Amino acid sequence: MAHLSPTPTLEPGQDRTMILNMGPQHPSTHGVLRVILEIDGENVVRMMPDVGFLHTGIEKTCEAKFYQQVVPLTDRIDYLCPMTNNLCYVLAVEKLLGLEIPPKAQWLRVLMNELTRINSHLVWLGTHAMDIGALTVFLYCFREREEVLRLFEAVSGQRMMTSYFRIGGIALEPPLDFFDRVRKFADGFLAKVDEYENLLTNNPIWAMRTKGVAVITAEDAVALGASGPTLRGSGVDIDLRRDMPYSGYENFKFKVPTRSEGDVYARYLCRVDELRESNSIVQQALDGMPEGPIKADAPKVVLPDREKMKTQMEALIHHFKIITEGFAVPAGEVYQAVESPRGEMGYYVVSDGGPKPYRVHMRSACLANMQTLPKMCEGRLLADVVAAIGSIDIVLGEIDR
Amino acid sequence: MALAPPITDIEQLKAHPAIARLLAWNPAVIEAVKFDRDEMTIAVERSAIREACALLRDDVNCPFNYISDVTCVDWYPSEPRFEVIYHLLSIPNKERVRLKVRLQGDSPALESVTSVWPGANYFEREVFDLFGIRFSGHPYLRRIQMPENWEGHPLRKDYPVEGYR
Numbered sequence: 001m002a003h004l005s006p007t008p009t010l011e012p013g014q015d016r017t018m019i020l021n022m023g024p025q026h027p028s029t030h031g032v033l034r035v036i037l038e039i040d041g042e043n044v045v046r047m048m049p050d051v052g053f054l055h056t057g058i059e060k061t062c063e064a065k066f067y068q069q070v071v072p073l074t075d076r077i078d079y080l081c082p083m084t085n086n087l088c089y090v091l092a093v094e095k096l097l098g099l100e101i102p103p104k105a106q107w108l109r110v111l112m113n114e115l116t117r118i119n120s121h122l123v124w125l126g127t128h129a130m131d132i133g134a135l136t137v138f139l140y141c142f143r144e145r146e147e148v149l150r151l152f153e154a155v156s157g158q159r160m161m162t163s164y165f166r167i168g169g170i171a172l173e174p175p176l177d178f179f180d181r182v183r184k185f186a187d188g189f190l191a192k193v194d195e196y197e198n199l200l201t202n203n204p205i206w207a208m209r210t211k212g213v214a215v216i217t218a219e220d221a222v223a224l225g226a227s228g229p230t231l232r233g234s235g236v237d238i239d240l241r242r243d244m245p246y247s248g249y250e251n252f253k254f255k256v257p258t259r260s261e262g263d264v265y266a267r268y269l270c271r272v273d274e275l276r277e278s279n280s281i282v283q284q285a286l287d288g289m290p291e292g293p294i295k296a297d298a299p300k301v302v303l304p305d306r307e308k309m310k311t312q313m314e315a316l317i318h319h320f321k322i323i324t325e326g327f328a329v330p331a332g333e334v335y336q337a338v339e340s341p342r343g344e345m346g347y348y349v350v351s352d353g354g355p356k357p358y359r360v361h362m363r364s365a366c367l368a369n370m371q372t373l374p375k376m377c378e379g380r381l382l383a384d385v386v387a388a389i390g391s392i393d394i395v396l397g398e399i400d401r
Numbered sequence: 402m403a404l405a406p407p408i409t410d411i412e413q414l415k416a417h418p419a420i421a422r423l424l425a426w427n428p429a430v431i432e433a434v435k436f437d438r439d440e441m442t443i444a445v446e447r448s449a450i451r452e453a454c455a456l457l458r459d460d461v462n463c464p465f466n467y468i469s470d471v472t473c474v475d476w477y478p479s480e481p482r483f484e485v486i487y488h489l490l491s492i493p494n495k496e497r498v499r500l501k502v503r504l505q506g507d508s509p510a511l512e513s514v515t516s517v518w519p520g521a522n523y524f525e526r527e528v529f530d531l532f533g534i535r536f537s538g539h540p541y542l543r544r545i546q547m548p549e550n551w552e553g554h555p556l557r558k559d560y561p562v563e564g565y566r
Contacts, residue, residue, distance in 0.1 A: 055546040059531075060555055064562045095438055098404040222492065225468055225520025236492065243495045330404060334438055335488050335499060337469065348486065350474055363470040363488070367523050400546060 017045055020382075024053050028131040028386045031396030035373075035385065042382050047374040051367075054400035062360035066326035067093055068167055070360060075161040077362060078398040080123050083109075083116040083152075084340040086165040089360075091246055092336035092347040093167045096329050099298055103290040105169040106248035111182070111285040112155070112164060113247075113338075114278040118189070119148040120341035120393075121271050121278075125196060128268070128390035132209045137199050144192050147185055154178055168302035169295030179286055186282045193275050200268070210265040214376035214388035217262055224375065225368035228343025229274065230392050233267035235260035240339040247338075251288070252281050264391040271393070274341075301327050326355030335363075342366055342393050362401055366394045407437035417441055418463035419489075419498040426456055432503070442499045450487075450502050451512040451538075457489060458517055463496055465489040468514070471524035473532045477558040482506030483534060487514070504534065513539040531556035 017040045024032040032053035038046040058077060062070045074089045075082035087109055094101060126141035149159040155174045156164040164171055200206045216226070221234040231238065239256040241249045257273035259266035295302045303322055304315035321327075331353040337346040346363030369392045376388045411434050414420055420443060423431055430449040435442040445453050457465040469488040476482055481503040489498050502511055513536035514521045525536045526545040533554035536542055544551065553560055 052544075052546040052548070057555060060560075060562055098438070222467055223519050225518065225524075238492050238495075244497075332407075332437055333442070333499075334440060335470070335497070344469060344490075346470055346488070348470065348472055348488070359474045361470070361472040363472075367527075368520055371520055371523055 016040055022385065029389060029396075030127065030394055033370075033389070033394065033396055033399075035389075037382070037385065039382060044377050044380055044382055044385060047377045047385070049370050049373055051370070051396065051399050054396050056401065058401045059360055059362065062357055064356065066355050067329060067357060068322070068326065070357065071165065071167070072161065072163045074362075075163055076397065077364075077401055078340070078342075078345075078395050079160055080120040080395055081116045081341050082160060082162045083112045083164060084120075084338060084345060085362075086163065087113055087247060088336055088338045088340070088345050088347045089349075090165045090167050091338065092334050092349045093329065093357075094296075095334045095336055096332055096349060096351050097167070097298075097301060098330075099168055099296050099301065101169060101247075101296055102293045103248065104292045105294045105296075107251075107285050107289050108170055108174070108294065109165060109247050110249060110252065111282055111289075112152075112162075114281045114285070115148050115151060115182070117278045117341045118275060118282075119145055119152075121275050122148070124271065124341070124390075124393045125268075128393070129200060129206075131386050131390045132206070134200060134203070134206060137196060140192070140196060140199070144185075144189065151178070151182060151185065154181065166295070166302065168298050169293070173294060179289065182282065183286055186279055186286070189279045190276060193272065193279075197272060201272075207265065209387055210268060210391075211261075211263060213264045213384050214380065214391060215261070215263045216372050216376050220375055221262070221372060224371045226343065226372050226392075227365050227368060228339065228341070228393075229267050229270040230343060230369045230372065232256065232258045233270045233391075234262035240337055240344060244337070246336070252284050254281050264387050267391045328353060328355055329357075337363070340365055342395065342398070343369060362398075364398045364401065366392075366396075366399045370394060370399065404438070407435050409433065409435050414441070417498070418460065418491075418494070418496065419443060419457055419465065422456055422460050422463075423453060426453075440497070440499060442501055444501045444503060447502050447504065447511050450485075450500070451514055451517060453500065454487070454489075454514045454517045457498070463491050463494045465491045465496075465498060467492050468518040468521050468524070469497070471514070471521050471528060473528045473534060473556075475532060475556065475558045477506070480506060483509050483532065485511060485528065485534060508535070509533070510535040510537060512537055513542075515539055530554070533557065 017038050020037045023029040023034040034050040036048045074085040122141040122145040126138035129137035153159045156162040218234040218236050221231050237258045254277045257270045299318045308315040309319050329351040333350045335348045337344050343365030348361040350359040352358040377385050430446045432444040467490040469490045472486050474484045483504040485502045487500040530544040
């Protein structure tokens with residue numbers, strides 16, 4: 001490695017260009033993204049994202065933990081959609097185990113996932129608008145996000161690092177008034193989305209900063225591995241919830257918003273429409289919430305209820321065994337992908353038959369989406385870089401892991 | 402917990418579009434196939450990976466036009482030590498397939514698929530960074546997560562979890 005300079009950089013190509021570092025502490029890079037830009041006046045000639053500032057080696061840490069101990073680590077990958085990561089991981093391990101999950105747990109998972117999507121999209125909308133200069137939207141978005149976080153706190157005790165799902169089900173029954181609170185939120189939410197749209201959609205300044213900016217074609221987006229709203233904003237109609245359903249998504253009716261323009265504005269409209277669709281899924285989940293257990297009937301994998309543990313010998317033994325030794329998972333490998341707010345979130349889990357995963361790999365939607373940035377920005381103005389970064393909704397925790 | 406046993410007989414699996422396409426091209430490149438837990442895995446001969454990927458991408462009936470993921474598993478100390486894993490997705494057909502290339506532990510290298518899908522760029526850089534596998538023909542094969550002057554490849558199994566102190 002000695003021949004390489006300690007930090008990557010671009011060599012200036014021509015006399016009139018200069019190299020500009022944007023980040024890693026720049027507020028509009030949403031965390032710690034460093035972007036190296038070669039600029040000619042205000043025009044971006046070349047662009048190179050540089051990541052890794054948040055690398056914490058989560059994949060390596062997972063290999064040293066029992067399967068159930070990995071769940072809290074998955075929250076910390078993407079702090080804006082913890083439940084989506086929880087879900088993806090537990091689905092992958094359940095597929096390895098061949099576990100059947102009771103319907104109520106599946107529906108609760110869908111409900112929580114769509115609330116997570118609303119939460120994540122609200123943070124995105126607020127910060128993205130703030131980057132471009134529409135400061136007000138941020139306050140409106142965080143008002144509703146606060147309500148979603150209170151709902152998370154009610155079910156899991158945590159606002160952000162929820163760790164609410166377990167292998168084989170979910171951790172706890174939601175509190176008694178929980179569904180009423182969600183209903184109240186969902187009933188009022190559509191009006192709130194209209195409120196955000198009133199501020200932005202027909203706003204001429206917003207249109208000037210986003211329409212025709214950072215365009216990416218469908219072919220480029222597919223070739224570069226983009227997914228989620230970044231791909232759907234370019235007219236590729238794919239949503240894993242609908243096309244490869246998991247966790248009972250086949251029981252829900254929802255539209256997949258797509259736009260053909262491929263610019264920042266198209267991605268904005270896709271996400272705002274997704275807010276409405278997510279809200280509709282939340283309502284469907286509330287209407288059709290089945291009765292029954294929230295954990296699979298698998299005593300060697302799922303922790304017993306507290307009451308049973310104190311009264312039944314077997315339950316106590318199982319509890320002790322799961323906590324101290326973990327549970328063995330049949331050897332094999334699975335790749336489970338879910339539609340996270342940012343795109344295709346995938347977990348590749350390999351088991352060698354022991355109680356610890358042999359390998360856990362997270363397919364990060366943001367890492368792939370970020371590869372579209374140079375294509376979007378090169379040849380455009382420096383100010384558009386900020387709009388482009390905001391429009392692909394990156395979370396650096398997920399990129400670096 | 403009823404898991405169906407994996408199917409590894411190529412005769413039973415040759416209806417799968419990816420296997421059919423590779424068989425029609427050159428049966429020798431398929432080292433092994435496995436259908437387990439509803440997922441298809443094809444082990445491909447090392448030197449053929451880029452061409453196999455290009456064929457699957459351009460398949461008329463079921464184009465695997467999207468690279469979901471590239472990653473690696475280290476089976477230290479057994480040989481072949483590394484498995485490089487490619488997860489492909491066919492967006493029109495909603496079909497997935499996993500390709501696998503097995504590599505020996507001493508100076509592992511294979512051809513890059515960035516010429517087939519430019520999106521493999523960062524994934525391959527990550528595998529290079531964390532496993533030390535070299536991809537020939539990659540446009541910019543440098544570390545992506547770890548600092549440039551880092552020694553060792555952290556996700557290898559002989560690298561301690563706490564790092565070297």
